[in-house]
Each structure stands twice: as structure tokens, then as C-alpha cells.
Amino acid sequence: MAKPRGTDGSLLQSLPWTMSALVIAILPHVPYLPFWITGAFLGCASWRYAVEMRRRPLPSTWTRAGLALVCFLGVWATYSSISGVGPGSALLAIMAALKLLETRRRRDQFVLLFLSIFLVMSSLLREQYIWSLPYLVGSVVVIMTAWLRMAAGEAQTTRRSFMNSGRLILYAVPIAIAMWVFFPRISTPFWAVPVDTSRATTGLSEHMSPGDISELSQSNEVAFRVTFDGPIPEPRDRYWRGLILTEFDGRSWSGSSAPIMSSRARDKIETRGDPVEYEITLEPTMQQWVIALDIPTRWSIPRTYMGRQQQLVHETPIDQRIAYELTSFSDYRIGNDLSAANRRWYSRLPEQRNPRTHQLARELRADAGTDRDFVDAVLRMLNQEEFYYTLEPPLLGSDPIDRFLFDTREGFCEHYASAFSVLMRNAGIPARIVLGYHGGEVNPLGGHLIVRQSDAHAWVEVWLDGLGWHRVDPTAAVAPERIDIGASDAALEGIGETWGFNAPSRLLHRVVMTWDAVNAKWNAWVLGYGPETQDSFMRWLGMENPNWRKMILTLVGLVVGLVMLVSVLLMLRYRPPPRDPAAILYQRFVKKSRIEPRTGETARVFALRVRETGAIPDDIVDNVTNAYLDARYGPDDEQAFKKLKRVVGTI
Amino acid sequence: MQRSTTLESVPTGRADQRAVVDEARKALGQIILGKDPQISLALACLLARGHLLIEDLPGLGKTMLAQALARVLGLSFSRIQFTSDLLPADIIGVSVFRQESGEFEFQPGPVFSQLILADEVNRATPKAQSALLEAMEEYQVSVDGSTRPLPTPFFVVATQNPGDQIGTFPLPESQLDRFLMRVEIGYPNEESERELIAGEDRRQMLKSIEPVAGPEMLIALQSSVAQVHVSDALVNYIQALARHTRESADVEIGLSPRGSQALVAAARAHAFVENHSGVYPDDVQAVFAAIAGHRLKPSGNTRFRSPAELCQHVLDSVAIP
Numbered sequence: 001m002a003k004p005r006g007t008d009g010s011l012l013q014s015l016p017w018t019m020s021a022l023v024i025a026i027l028p029h030v031p032y033l034p035f036w037i038t039g040a041f042l043g044c045a046s047w048r049y050a051v052e053m054r055r056r057p058l059p060s061t062w063t064r065a066g067l068a069l070v071c072f073l074g075v076w077a078t079y080s081s082i083s084g085v086g087p088g089s090a091l092l093a094i095m096a097a098l099k100l101l102e103t104r105r106r107r108d109q110f111v112l113l114f115l116s117i118f119l120v121m122s123s124l125l126r127e128q129y130i131w132s133l134p135y136l137v138g139s140v141v142v143i144m145t146a147w148l149r150m151a152a153g154e155a156q157t158t159r160r161s162f163m164n165s166g167r168l169i170l171y172a173v174p175i176a177i178a179m180w181v182f183f184p185r186i187s188t189p190f191w192a193v194p195v196d197t198s199r200a201t202t203g204l205s206e207h208m209s210p211g212d213i214s215e216l217s218q219s220n221e222v223a224f225r226v227t228f229d230g231p232i233p234e235p236r237d238r239y240w241r242g243l244i245l246t247e248f249d250g251r252s253w254s255g256s257s258a259p260i261m262s263s264r265a266r267d268k269i270e271t272r273g274d275p276v277e278y279e280i281t282l283e284p285t286m287q288q289w290v291i292a293l294d295i296p297t298r299w300s301i302p303r304t305y306m307g308r309q310q311q312l313v314h315e316t317p318i319d320q321r322i323a324y325e326l327t328s329f330s331d332y333r334i335g336n337d338l339s340a341a342n343r344r345w346y347s348r349l350p351e352q353r354n355p356r357t358h359q360l361a362r363e364l365r366a367d368a369g370t371d372r373d374f375v376d377a378v379l380r381m382l383n384q385e386e387f388y389y390t391l392e393p394p395l396l397g398s399d400p401i402d403r404f405l406f407d408t409r410e411g412f413c414e415h416y417a418s419a420f421s422v423l424m425r426n427a428g429i430p431a432r433i434v435l436g437y438h439g440g441e442v443n444p445l446g447g448h449l450i451v452r453q454s455d456a457h458a459w460v461e462v463w464l465d466g467l468g469w470h471r472v473d474p475t476a477a478v479a480p481e482r483i484d485i486g487a488s489d490a491a492l493e494g495i496g497e498t499w500g501f502n503a504p505s506r507l508l509h510r511v512v513m514t515w516d517a518v519n520a521k522w523n524a525w526v527l528g529y530g531p532e533t534q535d536s537f538m539r540w541l542g543m544e545n546p547n548w549r550k551m552i553l554t555l556v557g558l559v560v561g562l563v564m565l566v567s568v569l570l571m572l573r574y575r576p577p578p579r580d581p582a583a584i585l586y587q588r589f590v591k592k593s594r595i596e597p598r599t600g601e602t603a604r605v606f607a608l609r610v611r612e613t614g615a616i617p618d619d620i621v622d623n624v625t626n627a628y629l630d631a632r633y634g635p636d637d638e639q640a641f642k643k644l645k646r647v648v649g650t651i
Numbered sequence: 652m653q654r655s656t657t658l659e660s661v662p663t664g665r666a667d668q669r670a671v672v673d674e675a676r677k678a679l680g681q682i683i684l685g686k687d688p689q690i691s692l693a694l695a696c697l698l699a700r701g702h703l704l705i706e707d708l709p710g711l712g713k714t715m716l717a718q719a720l721a722r723v724l725g726l727s728f729s730r731i732q733f734t735s736d737l738l739p740a741d742i743i744g745v746s747v748f749r750q751e752s753g754e755f756e757f758q759p760g761p762v763f764s765q766l767i768l769a770d771e772v773n774r775a776t777p778k779a780q781s782a783l784l785e786a787m788e789e790y791q792v793s794v795d796g797s798t799r800p801l802p803t804p805f806f807v808v809a810t811q812n813p814g815d816q817i818g819t820f821p822l823p824e825s826q827l828d829r830f831l832m833r834v835e836i837g838y839p840n841e842e843s844e845r846e847l848i849a850g851e852d853r854r855q856m857l858k859s860i861e862p863v864a865g866p867e868m869l870i871a872l873q874s875s876v877a878q879v880h881v882s883d884a885l886v887n888y889i890q891a892l893a894r895h896t897r898e899s900a901d902v903e904i905g906l907s908p909r910g911s912q913a914l915v916a917a918a919r920a921h922a923f924v925e926n927h928s929g930v931y932p933d934d935v936q937a938v939f940a941a942i943a944g945h946r947l948k949p950s951g952n953t954r955f956r957s958p959a960e961l962c963q964h965v966l967d968s969v970a971i972p
Binding site: 010012013156157158160580583598599600601602603604605629630632633634635640 | 880882884885898900927928929930931932933936952954966967968969970971
């Protein structure tokens with residue numbers, strides 16, 4: 001074990017840069033890292049810098065080993081695991097900080113810069129946004145600058161290093177683009193990134209118990225974006241089906257435990273009217289549900305099937321953004337008849353819950369002639385009696401439907417869908433709840449539709465003889481405006497009102513829309529560049545039957561070509577200084593001497609060293625050196641050059 | 652003190668001039684022992700028409716070097732001891748009223764000599780310093796509204812004691828720039844010191860030494876020095892050195908174009924003293940620390956402890972073309 005030596009301040013030049021590179025690499029991790037790791041990182045960095053400033057020795061091996069052990073155990077204690085993105089990046093960050101404490105030489109700084117690059121890359125495992133690209137480029141510029149600062153040392157100004165790093169990255173851009181375009185995309189990756197389980201699932205909940213929610217938080221996050229091939233359907237017709245809830249326990253609704261694949265579900269659909277062709281870019285939901293407009297008949301998303309209730313289900317949870325094309329029909333009929341067993345199943349209700357509702361349903365059904373009349377009667381009741389639409393409903397207690405229908409009469413879509421279904425089931429009409437989205441906002445710049453989490457909606461499908469499963473939206477009976485303009489527009493109007501004037505909200509709106517359009521394009525073209533997009537892009541480029549072999553070959557060819565192009569450009573730009581004939585002759589002497597002149601070593605000093613080696617006789621060394629100096633630096637070039645030629649010949 | 656040193660003929664041939672220079676070096680080497688590089692630099696400085704700043708601790712032979720230079724080169728010599736109460740008139744001279752003629756008569760000060768030794772120049776006030784520095788720059792002095800030219804050649808050899816901190820007025824960078832070279836003398840080696848202790852008194856020796864040249868000779872040598880060949884390769888080298896000082900992170904203020912000119916002039920003189928066919932990179936390296944040492948401003952966090960170390964680092968980092 002070497003005794004700790006004092007630092008000599010020689011790293012003062014490059015250390016701040018190496019540290020900045022590390023800091024920039026860690027920045028995107030900071031929101032996810034426990035506080036103590038960020039603190040420890042900053043502490044180690046300042047410690048190391050202070051050590052260099054004061055020329056003090058680095059901490060001893062034992063101290064460092066102890067710290068490493070403590071930090072390792074700390075990560076273990078925080079995450080109770082050391083694998084996965086979270087603990088992995090925490091370990092990487094803390095070990096990089098500790099590595100600073102033993103950074104003594106250039107080699108250690110190389111390791112640190114490699115670590116920075118790795119940290120930057122690992123931040124992409126967490127999330128990829130549009131600003132990830134500028135961040136990546138910026139951090140690579142800084143890391144490269146740090147690299148050059150370290151390699152070139154004081155021979156280069158900071159500005160020069162910065163420019164050089166920018167130039168190097170510019171040279172690399174065409175190669176990076178070629179790699180991105182041609183590297184074969186595989187639909188099933190060989191590797192799986194362990195995703196943080198702590199990440200909350202956004203999107204539709206698989207349970208629904210309206211009575212337990214007193215305040216619905218409005219999330220403005222984008223759920224998905226839609227591009228229509230034809231005109232965009234009217235707001236009232238934009239029902240995006242997600243999942244179906246069929247079981248009711250008196251208090252909350254849930255779906256059947258696992259979605260059952262049904263080959264007959266697709267066959268039961270009878271379509272009428274014109275199809276709607278569109279493409280959906282769905283944000284990751286960590287759920288298996290695939291959103292579609294009404295009833296889809298065709299979907300271009302692999303490993304996805306139609307469940308028994310005509311919902312689309314993906315085999316695995318959707319953990320990355322996907323884009324898929326669909327064909328849907330808004331005018332449709334599902335099923336001709338329902339078996340008695342199914343009829344019972346869809347009308348099941350728990351015993352002795354919500355008795356008043358039961359009573360009401362029986363009365364209304366008795367008054368109505370047919371099932372259809374009964375549906376209309378209930379809707380009429382919701383519409384004409386004192387029911388209110390609110391996002392902040394009161395809590396409902398143990399018999400929530402009773403309390404809602406008879407006492408509070410305030411709620412949002414879930415309350416109405418739930419109450420409506422219970423009423424239907426009490427009258428023996430099969431009913432199921434559909435969770436999905438309704439409406440969406442048209443982005444005039446991108447021409448696409450944005451559907452946000454705040455557009456989430458619940459409605460009901462009831463079985464009516466002759467009509468099959470028929471969509472009924474009880475919320476529309478209570479708050480028609482909610483259905484006609486959609487939740488997002490309503491929220492935006494609110495902004496204008498609270499601000500008291502309209503102009504800023506319009507401007508804000510435009511900014512929001514522009515940003516969304518840019519994001520949508522980015523998602524579609526960059527992040528969504530998957531196997532299908534690549535395949536069609538290759539075909540567009542003229543590649544027949546694209547496969548990974550062809551793409552790899554093209555890629556290799558392109559990269560080699562680009563590297564050669566850049567090399568040729570660099571060679572053309574580089575003009576070697578014209579070689580002096582005397583210098584060329586002298587070079588022969590240098591070669592014969594078998595030793596290399598040092599930087600800044602004059603011919604005379606070099607001659608002394610050559611004499612020491614004894615490789616060339618002393619008098620020849622002196623003759624050549626003097627003749628060279630005369631020829632190269634003296635006034636009489638012609639004569640001196642001849643002499644140099646002669647004496648070099650004698651070696 | 653005025654000495655007439657008109658030699659019967661001033662040699663113009665290179666060989667003859669070289670002989671004079673060698674003789675001068677030899678004579679100086681007898682008095683200042685074991686300091687050949689410093690002697691070469693001092694001679695080169697005068698041959699390049701530059702003023703010399705000698706900076707070192709007391710007792711290392713600063714004054715002796717200046718006196719020996721004057722003696723050997725046959726120049727009129729005067730010494731001004733700079734003190735904090737020194738007035739400009741003490742340097743330049745004063746006009747005295749003559750009763751008998753009823754007129755003012757100018758009494759020239761010590762500055763009217765060919766070689767001035769400004770001893771401990773940093774101890775005088777800036778006012779007195781500037782009187783000397785103006786003379787160095789203009790080769791003339793203004794007294795009572797009239798301009799009086801200084802003798803030719805005119806050299807200032809200033810000494811400065813780096814150890815003194817209290818009660819001194821260090822020369823600012825802009826004034827340091829007026830000195831072509833700054834040299835440090837350093838302790839003598841053992842052998843030389845032994846001879847100094849045991850041998851003849853150097854002051855006595857100085858009196859017995861005969862001048863080897865005179866003012867005319869010196870002027871002739873100076874014009875020969877200005878004609879020493881400078882090749883393109885060497886210009887490239889000097890440019891590379893200057894560029895490095897400007898781009899290096901260790902240097903805050905790099906070499907100015909005037910500094911590059913000074914470097915060429917001094918390297919020419921050094922090549923002449925060393926009898927080189929043209930200016931060699933060795934000449935540039937030999938004078939570089941003396942030229943650049945007081946012109947470069949090291950940056951705050953540099954790891955070099957002295958200007959000489961910094962200059963050596965610059966030389967070691969720039970390839971010779």
C-alpha cells in the first residue's frame with residue numbers, strides 16, 4: 001500500500017471540468033435519487049477540490065474503502081436491492097463521487113469521464129423527452145471538453161477545447177444519424193430494462209368506486225394523440241373505449257380478474273356506415289388496455305387481441321410509447337343474442353345492497369313499456385330532476401348508489417355510470433361500464449387530436465334486444481355541455497375567466513398547442529421510430545424486402561463511407577508546412593541516431609545526447625549539426641546545403 | 652571620469668569585430684568569475700541597443716558587472732545610487748545661476764554618461780524613476796524647456812534587490828518593458844568563489860584592465876548585430892513561442908509583438924556573441940528567459956514558482972520548426 005502523497009495541484013486545470021461533466025451527468029438522476037446521495041456527491045467533489053487546492057494528501061485507502069462500504073450499505077438500505085434502474089444509478093452516482101477521492105492521475109480522470117457518459121446514457125432508461133436530445137448533446141460537449149482539457153492540458157485554452165469538442169461532435173453527427181436510421185429495430189428486444197415499480201400507473205384505474213372519491217384530480221398529462229386520415233369526428237362521437245367493468249359488489253366496480261381472449265368477440269360485430277381510419281400514439285400506461293375509438297375492426301399492433309367485451313388487450317403492460325393504426329366504426333351493432341347465463345351474469349347484483357335503488361328501478365320498469373322506454377325514463381329522470389355534475393362530490397358511505405340517487409345527487413361521470421348501471425341491472429337489463437376517454441382537443445398546428453388524462457370518462461353499455469350492446473352516456477343527460485365540448489376545452493375557458501381577460505389565455509393556448517405539435521411530431525418520428533416505421537422508411541428509401549442483414553450492411557457501408565469522407569475533408573483542410581530540404585536531410589541523421597528529439601530540444605542539445613549514445617561518431621555528429629544549423633538558419637543556403645548533403649552522406 | 656576612447660580605426664570586417672567581442676568576453680570573465688552565460692547575455696543586451704536590469708540579492712556582483720562592462724567597452728560611466736529622497740534633478744542636473752556672467756548655466760547630472768548604473772532602482776520614488784526611464788526611452792532629457800541629447804551610445808544598467816519589500820517602489824510592468832533584458836546573477840560556483848576569496852581584489856583588477864573597444868566600435872558592432880541573418884524557420888519558431896505564451900493557461904498576459912521584436916533583437920546579438928552563422932534556436936532559447944521573464948504575467952493558479960521556471964516550461968512545450 002502506497003503512503004498517501006500530497007497532491008501537487010497539477011489537476012487544478014482539468015479537475016473542475018471533470019467535475020462539471022460528472023455534475024451534468026448526474027443532474028437528470030437527481031430528482032430520483034435519495035437526498036443523501038446527492039449530498040454525498042457534492043461533499044466528495046468539494047472535498048476533492050479542496051485537497052487539490054491546498055496540496056493536501058488524498059484520503060487513505062482505508063478511509064476510501066470504509067466510505068465505499070458505507071455507501072454500498074446505504075444504497076442497499078434505501079432500496080433494499082442493488083439491481084434495477086433506481087439502485088443502479090444511485091450506486092453509479094455514489095461510486096463516481098468516491099472515485100473522485102482517489103483521482104490522482106489522468107487515467108483516473110478517464111475513468112470518471114467514462115462514468116459520466118454511462119450516467120448520461122442511463123438517464124435515458126428512465127425517460128425520453130424532447131429535451132433529452134439537447135441535454136444529451138450538451139452533456140457530451142461538456143464531457144468532450146473535459147476530455148480535451150485533460151489531454152491537451154495548458155497547451156490549449158478552454159475556448160479552444162470547447163470549440164474542438166463541438167467540432168468533433170459535428171463530425172460524428174452524420175454517423176449518429178446513419179446509426180439511428182439503419183440500426184435494425186427489433187420488436188422484441190433481447191434485453192429488458194428493469195423498470196422502476198415505484199412508478200405510478202397513470203391512466204385508467206381497473207376499479208371504480210365513485211363513492212370513495214371526494215375530489216377528482218385533473219391531470220393535464222397527455223394520454224394519447226390521434227391522427228385521423230379523414231375528417232375528425234364530432235366531439236360528441238369521440239368515445240375512446242378502454243376497459244370494461246362488469247362486477248359490482250355494492251360499492252365498487254371491477255373488471256373480470258383477467259381479460260379473456262375471445263375469438264368470437266370480433267365476429268359479433270356488425271358494422272354499418274363509413275369506417276374511420278386513424279393512428280393513435282399511446283403514452284405508456286403500464287396497463288394492458290389498448291385504447292380505440294368505439295369498436296375497432298382492424299388494429300396494427302402486434303400481440304394484441306380483442307377481449308370478450310370487444311376491448312383491445314395487449315399481452316403485456318404497455319411500458320413504452322406505442323403508435324398503431326386502426327379502423328373503427330362509430331355505427332355498429334354488437335351481438336344478436338345473449339345467452340341466458342350471460343344475461344344473468346351481466347345483471348348480477350349483490351344481495352341487500354342499495355335497497356332504495358332496487359325499489360326505484362322496479363317502479364320505473366313497471367311504468368315503462370319496454371326496456372328502451374325504461375332507459376329513456378331513467379335518462380329523463382337524471383336530466384329533469386335535481387342532479388348536478390361536479391368534480392368535488394360528497395362521500396357516499398356504505399350504500400353509495402342509494403345515497404347518490406336520493407340524497408346527494410352530485411357527482412361526475414363515474415357516479416352517473418355506476419348508478420345508471422345499477423338501475424339497469426335491478427330491472428334485469430344487462431349492463432356494463434366502459435372506462436375510457438371522451439372528446440379530446442384538436443391541435444390546429446399538428447392537425448391531430450390530443451386526449452389528456454382529464455378527458456377520462458365512464459359510460460354504460462346496456463343490452464337491448466334487437467340492438468345488442470348499446471352505448472348510453474348518463475353523464476350526457478346531466479351535463480350535456482361536458483359531452484359537447486369536452487373536458488379540456490371547459491378547463492381552458494376557466495383559465496380565461498380566472499385571469500379576467502382573454503388575450504393571455506389565447507397566447508398561452510397557442511404556446512401549449514405549438515409545444516404539443518412539436519412533441520407529437522417528435523414522438524411520431526423520433527421516439528416512435530420502431531420496427532414498423534423503420535420497415536416502411538426502408539421501403540420508401542427503395543430497399544426491397546428490408547431485413548436486418550440488409551440494414552446492417554447499409555449501415556456499415558455508410559459509416560465507413562462517412563468516416564472516409566470526414567478523413568478526406570480533414571486531410572484536404574490540413575496543409576502540412578512545406579518541408580525544408582535541410583530539415584529532410586537532418587531527419588535522416590535523427591533516424592540514424594535511434595533516439596527521438598524532445599519537444600523544444602535544439603539541434604545542439606540533441607547532438608550532445610547523440611554523442612552520449614555513441615551510435616554515430618562524435619565528429620560526424622558535430623559536422624552534421626553545424627552544417628544543418630548553417631543550412632537551416634544561416635544566410636548562405638546554397639553552400640551550406642551542399643555541405644550538409646555531403647556530411648549526411650558520411651554517416 | 653570622461654574618457655576619450657577614439658580608436659584609430661574601427662574594424663568593419665566580421666572577423667575583426669568577432670575578435671573584439673571575444674576579447675571583451677574574456678576580460679569580463681576575468682573579473683566576474685564563473686558567470687559566462689550572464690556575461691554573454693549582458694554583452695548581447697548592450698549589442699542589441701537595450702537596457703539591462705540586473706535583479707539579485709546584494710553582494711552577488713551586480714555593480715561589479717556594470718562597472719566592468721563600462722570599463723571593458725571603454726564607455727564613460729556614472730553611478731546613481733537610488734534612494735527614497737532622490738530627486739529628478741539629482742539625475743538630470745540643474746541650472747545654476749552664475750554671478751559673474753549673470754546667466755544660468757546647466758550643470759549636467761550623472762545621466763550624461765554613456766553607461767549609467769542605476770543602483771537599487773526600486774528604492775527611489777516613482778518620480779525619480781520616471782526621470783531615468785524617460786531618458787532611457789527618448790535618449791534625451793528636457794531641462795528648463797530645452798532638450799539636451801544624451802551621449803551615444805547610451806546604456807542604463809539598473810539593479811534591483813528582489814528581497815527588499817519595505818519602502819520600495821517596484822517598477823510596474825509597463826516600465827519593466829523598457830528594459831530589454833532582466834538577468835539574475837546567482838551565487839558563484841565553489842571554484843569561482845574560492846578564487847574570489849583567495850585571489851586579487853576585483854576592484855583593483857578592474858582598474859588594471861584595458862578597454863578593448865570604444866563608443867565608435869560599439870556602434871559598429873551594433874549595426875553588424877542588426878544584420879545577423881534570421882531565417883524563415885526561426886521567425887516561425889519565435890511566432891510559435893509567442894503564440895504559446897498567449898494561449899497557455901499558465902500565462903495571463905502573453906508576449907506582446909514588442910516582446911517578439913525584443914526576442915529577435917536579443918537573439919541576434921547573442922548569435923553574434925556566440926559567432927553563429929545566423930540566429931539559431933539555441934540563441935533564442937538562451938535569451939528567452941531574460942527577455943520574457945519580466946514581460947509575461949503568470950496566471951494566478953500557475954504551478955511555476957519563478958518566471959525562469961515558467962519560461963523553461965514554454966521552451967520545453969514548443970517544437971522547433
